[in-house]
Amino acid sequence: MGNRTKTLCVSMNETYLEGLKNSLKPENLELTFFLLKEDNSDELTKHTSSINILVLHMPETIDHVFIQRFTKDQYKLMIIGPKSLNNVTLLIKNKIDGYVYSEDSMKHIMKTITLLAVQEKSFSNAVAQDLLNHSGLQDKLLTATEKKLISLIARGYDTNSIAEQVGCTANTIGVHKHNIKLKLNIKTKDFLQYCMKNSL
16 A cells, blocks of 8 residues: 555545545545444544544534544544635634535545645635635724724623723624624624634
């Protein structure tokens, strides 16, 4: 086998894994496939002890807590996930090495995995283009007050304390939060985590 890159592909979808098996036939990768179930994630951890790349297929929802269990220095982590730039940027900050949209073709998925075997990071063309189009988006879109608000939230201040610091009412802070979420397309449930990761 020589110096083939040991790659473990994981999904909860058996049909998707079969599709990967039939589509992925690279010369420089040694591929293994693992069907993830609710009760076998500990078994998955054992399988990662001697791999170079872990590919996690999460087509609809990204489970960040689950992914953090597998962000290790001993192998590269690539996600096949939903088309959500917020997810991609958050995962990059959490040290993933590659991302492909689940709607990308098998050809693009294969190319991204193959490139990840020989370089530090790899993203599908669609992901890379979206990242380029939105780089610096926060700086361009947010006002100075909105940037300060993100920083204060990240430091643990509550709405009333932020209002006092900024010199406005708590209702105005609510309006600023709403505007930030609209401008950056962030869901309310992800807002605090976004502030923590993107504090200016």
